[in-house]
Amino acid sequence: MAAHVLRLRFDLLIGTLRGDARHVARVVTGLVLLMAATGAACWAVLGLSGDDDEVVRVVTVLGGSAVAFGFALAPLVAAVEDPLDPRRFAVLGLAPRRLAAALALAGALSVPVLVVLAVGICVAIVWTERGVSPLLAGVSVALGIAVCVLLARVCMALTALFLRERRSRELSGLFALTIVVVVVPVGVFLASLDWHGTVPSQLSEAVDVLAVTPLGAAWAIPAVVAEGADPTVPAVVAIGSPVVLWLVWMLLVRVLLTTTERPRATRERGGLGWFAVAPGTPGGAIAARSLMYWLRDRRYVVNLVVVPITAALTMAPLLIVGVPLQTVALIPVPFIALFLGWLPHNDLAYDSTAVWMHISAGVRGVSDRVGRLVPVLLVGLPALAVVMPLAISVHGRWALLPAMIGVCTGLFGAGLGLSSIASAAAPYAVSPPGESPFRQPQRFDSAGGIAQALVMLGSLALCAPALWWAWIALTDDIEAAESAMWAGIGIGVGTLVAGIAIGSVVFRRRAGRIMEFAEST
Structure with missing residues (x-):
């Protein structure tokens, strides 16, 4: 069953390249730009090899936390339907646990996840060059990607439950306003720091906080090991976060399978x-x-x-x-x-x-x-x-x-x-x-x-x-x-x-x- 869902997911990805010429041109242009951005990100990460451990720690934890936050926020902002909505598979009579596992695995087969995987491999290479075990670096990247995938699945399910019938440009405007409220103060704070070739103490303190949260714990494990400190706290958070998200995802799948979807009104509600x-x-x-x-x-x-x-x-x-x-x-x-x-x-x-x-x-x-x-x-x-x-x-x-x-x-x-x-x-x-x-x-x-x-x-x-x-x-x-x-x-x-x-x-x-x-x- 999981293999069948994966084939469906792969067909959906290939299907984005079909359609009229304008649609295909837009998709190809977007993919080219995304590949260029991914290459630039990988080059920048590999370029950290000559920097201090503290600089690498700050960049990887901040970047990983931002990516995880983006995976959680994107389903709320984007006015798109989830092709892997569990309610689409309700007619097959599958057990909620098996369906949740298949959909989570299929959710990992996406372009954003592949981009994060490419950058994560570069992060693992950088830490391996600094004496961190390749296995440990690979596991930390895998945990970080698992958090991203499950966050996206959970937020997609919550959107399908509560926001599907109330999605409008006003709601999207509120989400955009929320992003501005978060990004502008953070940008002002970062721009005001006194770098002088080193990491400011304020930024290190912020990274210390992110390192014990579900967003950044997985990406902080190699840095803690490289410093010779005790990695117990970030390791527990990094392992526990996917477990908790997995339990929440299974619960949401069960709820979606037992909840009747509201019929769409014949008239648009945008007015x-x-x-x-x-x-x-x-x-x-x-x-x-x-x-x-x-x-x-x-x-x-x-x-x-x-x-x-x-x-x-x-x-x-x-x-x-x-x-x-x-x-x-x-x-x-x-x-x-x-x-x-x-x-x-x-x-x-x-x-x-x-x-x-x-x-x-x-x-x-x-x-x-x-x-x-x-x-x-x-x-x-x-x-x-x-x-x-x-x-x-x-x-x-x-x-x-x-x-x-x-x-x-x-x-x-x-x-x-x-x-x-x-x-x-x-x-x-x-x-x-x-x-x-x-x-x-x-x-x-x-x-x-x-x-x-x-x-x-x-x-x-x-x-x-x-x-x-x-x-x-x-x-x-x-x-x-x-x-x-x-x-x-x-x-x-x-x-x-x-x-x-x-x-x-x-x-x-x-x-x-x-x-x-x-x-x-």
């Missing part, structure tokens, strides 16, 4: 946009509608554009009076976190009369409060994840990064929590839909101004401990950076949860007055 991505719950529907507003309504777009401009303007006076750029670079990021948390303080008013849908449908307050915060979280978290390492890179002291994380988390979370209360307790009139965002209607009371001030000043007041410890870390004791981080995270998360709970109660009790406000503006 549903964010509603096809969000969960089918009241909170998910509100989140999807809010996302549409934030992306299409120019009133929201103007608010988003103003945030970075306002934060950047805070730098000008400080630079004019002679404050060093290294210090000024730290100022805009907390302002961005503060303003992003403050943005939804009047979000309910932007709905105009559409808010009646929530109230008439009896939507729970927590669904309304959480759903309205989703767009700000999707914008704010990636933005802060990118600008924080950039600011720290300009400053030059990466030891301040925990303090920056704490301050930004505290200001952002506290702002969102207080905004959840203010938007239900004290909404004030804004320009109607379709009107200029710079046109503000006349207000007959001061509730709007008070709500704005309370949210912003309240966020600063609640985050005062984190700000104080961050100031101490900047001017006196760098050890206070960790205190600032935990204080900020605790304040931000705690205020966010409390704000959603209180805002939910306020929304439910003031439903009638909210309707009156919507009808009168």
Whole structure:
């Protein structure tokens, strides 16, 4: 049976070279480029023979971890169907264990795996030249490839179970945004390191962490042996990871074989946009509608554009009076976190009369409060994840990064929590839909101004401990950076949860007055 599945897999690979001329040309061009990239990678790895053991360790562990992460992420990002989906073989009546073994073996017969195998052989050659046993080097490469193959199988199965009917360009955009959030900070960190012909200590510490994770443990075994250290921990992780992934894969195969696949709708769901991505719950529907507003309504777009401009303007006076750029670079990021948390303080008013849908449908307050915060979280978290390492890179002291994380988390979370209360307790009139965002209607009371001030000043007041410890870390004791981080995270998360709970109660009790406000503006 395994041989038959392997023949099917081989036929699928050969079948990619069939089709019209344009398709074949694209496939051949891609293969040529991939072969060139593989050759360049092998040449670069073999060129490490003259470098120190530490350099080889850093390159191989980082590269192997990145490849394993790519095998796990690719099924989630690529909108393709798995030709080896276990449900395709359900009609054959095979035992789940035998089918899982055959499909895992067939999954190893793929172009990406062959590329990793070629580079892995070069890695094994490099370590063998440094006194590592050829058997040990080969086993470590085999374990690394096994982790890659099983990660791809597991993630493909999870995608088939949960994402098949909700795949859309919006979801792919979220995955792409996640990649940016990961890649940009890492790239900034690597670019800021001081190499001087040696491996920076920060990078060695990062590799030490990866060496005891499933992503990099297998690739770290030869390096540990070459250094004469005890390889027990990475060896246990490297052996245990494929075992755990194999058990998860068998469980997923059993679930897929006993789960009926949802029939596809005759009409494409792409037109549903964010509603096809969000969960089918009241909170998910509100989140999807809010996302549409934030992306299409120019009133929201103007608010988003103003945030970075306002934060950047805070730098000008400080630079004019002679404050060093290294210090000024730290100022805009907390302002961005503060303003992003403050943005939804009047979000309910932007709905105009559409808010009646929530109230008439009896939507729970927590669904309304959480759903309205989703767009700000999707914008704010990636933005802060990118600008924080950039600011720290300009400053030059990466030891301040925990303090920056704490301050930004505290200001952002506290702002969102207080905004959840203010938007239900004290909404004030804004320009109607379709009107200029710079046109503000006349207000007959001061509730709007008070709500704005309370949210912003309240966020600063609640985050005062984190700000104080961050100031101490900047001017006196760098050890206070960790205190600032935990204080900020605790304040931000705690205020966010409390704000959603209180805002939910306020929304439910003031439903009638909210309707009156919507009808009168």
